[in-house]
Amino acid sequence: MAQIAFLGTGLLGSAFAEAAAKRGDVVTAWNRSANKVEALAAFGVKAAATPADAVRDATRVHLVLKDDAVVEEVIAAARPGLADGAVVIDHSTTLPALTVQRAARLHDAGVKYLHCPVFMAPAAARNAQGTMLVSGPGALYDIVKDELAKMTRRVKYLGERQDLAAANKLLGNALIIGLVAVMADVLTLAQASDIGSMDAIALLKLLDLNGMVDGRGTNMAKGNFTPSFELAMARKDVALMLELAGNRPLAALPGVQARMDALIAKGHGADDVCMLGIDTVRRD
Structure with a gap:
C-alpha cells in the first residue's frame, strides 16, 4: 500500500x-x-x-x-x-x-x-x-x-x-486531432451527399489506417515520392470534395488544398501525394 x-x-x-x-x-x-x-x-x-x-x-x-x-x-x-x-x-x-x-x-x-x-x-x-x-x-x-x-x-x-516524452506526446496528439478534423470533414461530405453519419463511419472502419501509416507514412519519412497516387490527382479529388461540401464549414480540407496548390506550383504535381511531407525530409 x-x-x-x-x-x-x-x-x-x-x-x-x-x-x-x-x-x-x-x-x-x-x-x-x-x-x-x-x-x-x-x-x-x-x-x-x-x-x-x-x-x-x-x-x-x-x-x-x-x-x-x-x-x-x-x-x-x-x-x-x-x-x-x-x-x-x-x-x-x-x-x-x-x-x-x-x-x-x-x-x-x-x-x-x-x-x-x-x-x-x-x-x-x-x-x-x-x-x-x-x-x-x-x-x-x-x-x-x-x-x-x-x-x-x-x-x-x-x-x-x-524532452522526448513531451515531444512524442505532441506527435501523437497531432495525429489524434488531425484525424478528428478529417473525420469531421468526412461527416460534412456525408451530410452533403445525404449519407447517414453512421454509414460514413462504417466506411472508415473498412480502411486500414495502420497500413497507411506503415506504407505512405514510411515513404514520407524516407523521402520516397515515387508516384502511386499523384499529387495532381489527389488535388483534383480535394476540389471535388470542396465542391460537394458547398458552403458547409470544413475543418481540414481547405488547408490541405492550399498546401497542395503550393507544391504543384513548384512542379511536384506528378509526384506522389506523400509530397505533402517534402519539407520534413532530413537533408544531411
Missing part, C-alpha cells in the same frame, strides 16, 4: 485518483476547484486544502495539470510539503523545451522528477488501459516503473533525454 498524491483532479486526474484508491493506495488529492476533489471522497480519496498539504508524506506525487505555467505554479506550491525521496510524476502535456528546463531546475534542487504524459481518456485511466510515455533518468524510472505499470496497459520508456 503506497501513500500517493494527485495534484489536479479534472477528468483525467480524478480517474487516476479513483483507480489508485480502488487498488488500495492511500490517496490524497488537491484541485483548484475543491468540489472536484470532494467528489472523490466516495472512493476514499482524501481532500487537501493546498498542494503542500496534499503531498506531505507521499512517496509519489502525480501531476495532471493544464499546461507549463500551471505545472510550475503547482510544483512551487507543493515543494514545502514534499517529502525527501518523493518522486514527482508529471502526466501533463507540456512544451518540450520548457519540460527540459523544468527537469534540470528540479534536479539541481534535489527533486526527483519524471515526465510521463499519457494517451488515454478518463475511462481508460479507470481501467488501466492506454499508453504512458516516460522520459528522464533511467535509475529514477526503475524505482517507479512497477507502479506506473499498474496505471496503464503499456508503459514506453523513451530514454534519459528529458
Whole structure:
C-alpha cells in the first residue's frame, strides 16, 4: 500500500485518483476547484486544502495539470510539503523545451522528477488501459516503473533525454486531432451527399489506417515520392470534395488544398501525394 498524491483532479486526474484508491493506495488529492476533489471522497480519496498539504508524506506525487505555467505554479506550491525521496510524476502535456528546463531546475534542487504524459481518456485511466510515455533518468524510472505499470496497459520508456516524452506526446496528439478534423470533414461530405453519419463511419472502419501509416507514412519519412497516387490527382479529388461540401464549414480540407496548390506550383504535381511531407525530409 503506497501513500500517493494527485495534484489536479479534472477528468483525467480524478480517474487516476479513483483507480489508485480502488487498488488500495492511500490517496490524497488537491484541485483548484475543491468540489472536484470532494467528489472523490466516495472512493476514499482524501481532500487537501493546498498542494503542500496534499503531498506531505507521499512517496509519489502525480501531476495532471493544464499546461507549463500551471505545472510550475503547482510544483512551487507543493515543494514545502514534499517529502525527501518523493518522486514527482508529471502526466501533463507540456512544451518540450520548457519540460527540459523544468527537469534540470528540479534536479539541481534535489527533486526527483519524471515526465510521463499519457494517451488515454478518463475511462481508460479507470481501467488501466492506454499508453504512458516516460522520459528522464533511467535509475529514477526503475524505482517507479512497477507502479506506473499498474496505471496503464503499456508503459514506453523513451530514454534519459528529458524532452522526448513531451515531444512524442505532441506527435501523437497531432495525429489524434488531425484525424478528428478529417473525420469531421468526412461527416460534412456525408451530410452533403445525404449519407447517414453512421454509414460514413462504417466506411472508415473498412480502411486500414495502420497500413497507411506503415506504407505512405514510411515513404514520407524516407523521402520516397515515387508516384502511386499523384499529387495532381489527389488535388483534383480535394476540389471535388470542396465542391460537394458547398458552403458547409470544413475543418481540414481547405488547408490541405492550399498546401497542395503550393507544391504543384513548384512542379511536384506528378509526384506522389506523400509530397505533402517534402519539407520534413532530413537533408544531411
